[in-house]
Amino acid sequence: MKRVFSSHNLVLAHHSRNLLEAEGSETEMRNQILSSAMGELPPAECQAEVWVLREDEAARAETVLRNSFSRKDEPAWTCRCGERCEGQFTQCWRCGTTRPG
Numbered sequence: 201m202k203r204v205f206s207s208h209n210l211v212l213a214h215h216s217r218n219l220l221e222a223e224g225s226e227t228e229m230r231n232q233i234l235s236s237a238m239g240e241l242p243p244a245e246c247q248a249e250v251w252v253l254r255e256d257e258a259a260r261a262e263t264v265l266r267n268s269f270s271r272k273d274e275p276a277w278t279c280r281c282g283e284r285c286e287g288q289f290t291q292c293w294r295c296g297t298t299r300p301g
């Protein structure tokens with residue numbers, strides 16, 4: 201088992217899991233109940249996590265996720281949560297907000 205994604209954003213975590221399952225990876229969600237039960241941002245240890253069951257699939261899974269969240273040749277941007285995100289990311293890695301514009 202290897203964790204390949206974690207986020208406070210449960211929707212984003214589910215989205216990531218769907219992407220990996222579509223690629224044929226067996227995955228497991230962790231902490232999703234904790235995250236959804238809390239109204240405010242949960243602490244880091246309560247982030248929703250996506251794990252792949254086979255560690256040898258982790259590298260491929262991370263590539264799938266990186267590609268799905270990335271767009272090349274875009275300027276860096278600042279999320280509403282204050283996080284500065286590199287231009288290749290179309291969603292904030294921290295809170296999952298989609299880049300404005």
Ligand SMILES: [Zn+2]
Binds near residue numbers: 280293294296
């Ligand atoms: Zn953010």
